[in-house]
Amino acid sequence: xxxxxxxxxxxxxxxxxxxxxxxxxxxxxxxxxxxxxxxxxxxxxxxxxxxxxxxxxxxxxxxxxxxxxxxxxxxxxxxxxxxxxxxxxxxxxxxxxxxxxxxxxxxxxxxxxxx
Amino acid sequence: xxxxxxxxxxxxxxxxxxxxxxxxxxxxxxxxxxxxxxxxxxxxxxxxxxxxxxxxxxxxxxxxxxxxxxxxxxxxxxxxxxxxxxxxxxxxxxxxxxxxxxxxxxxxxxxxxx
Numbered sequence: 001x002x003x004x005x006x007x008x009x010x011x012x013x014x015x016x017x018x019x020x021x022x023x024x025x026x027x028x029x030x031x032x033x034x035x036x037x038x039x040x041x042x043x044x045x046x047x048x049x050x051x052x053x054x055x056x057x058x059x060x061x062x063x064x065x066x067x068x069x070x071x072x073x074x075x076x077x078x079x080x081x082x083x084x085x086x087x088x089x090x091x092x093x094x095x096x097x098x099x100x101x102x103x104x105x106x107x108x109x110x111x112x113x114x115x
Numbered sequence: 116x117x118x119x120x121x122x123x124x125x126x127x128x129x130x131x132x133x134x135x136x137x138x139x140x141x142x143x144x145x146x147x148x149x150x151x152x153x154x155x156x157x158x159x160x161x162x163x164x165x166x167x168x169x170x171x172x173x174x175x176x177x178x179x180x181x182x183x184x185x186x187x188x189x190x191x192x193x194x195x196x197x198x199x200x201x202x203x204x205x206x207x208x209x210x211x212x213x214x215x216x217x218x219x220x221x222x223x224x225x226x227x228x229x
């Protein structure tokens with residue numbers, strides 16, 4: 001149990017376009033979803049936390065107008081990278097928590113390359 | 116600022132050896148300490164976790180040792196295998212109104228030589 005999926009697993013887009021990444025909890029209802037960014041050989045950096053039906057809470061330094069997060073249901077959260085630039089190229093990983101418990105279940109990640 | 120410091124950055128052991136990865140934290144409000152294993156191109160997977168009222172927890176070949184007074188915790192991998200070669204992250208969690216947020220250590224790249 002506690003499976004989280006992400007789609008797509010990788011995406012290549014041109015500079016200036018927008019890209020949407022989906023994160024789904026497949027077998028449980030996620031009260032909270034988290035979005036992380038990971039550069040090569042580095043740790044995970046939390047970008048934002050979202051609770052179903054409410055606005056996401058962004059970490060300091062993360063542009064909320066560039067990284068749009070929608071948590072429309074208890075099983076789906078989306079991250080949209082708007083007007084992407086090459087510096088946005090990274091590995092984006094979501095995680096989901098349930099019942100306000102400590103455990104976070106991570107998705108497989110999405111590799112974004114902006115050309 | 117909430118920080119979790121992890122060492123070493125990289126580690127090479129022979130098969131059967133016992134790699135030890137250490138983490139230290141500052142915020143005494145942390146109340147949950149998980150370890151994650153990540154393979155290249157994959158998301159992290161939870162290995163084992165401990166709460167501060169316990170000094171040691173063992174699950175299979177993985178053991179967490181926790182020293183509350185020193186604000187340190189470590190991961191030991193018994194009888195390490197080449198398949199254990201991965202990056203390991205410690206983390207610490209604190210509950211707030213937005214949920215249980217994880218703060219990650221910098222990661223340790225482990226290589227187990229056959």
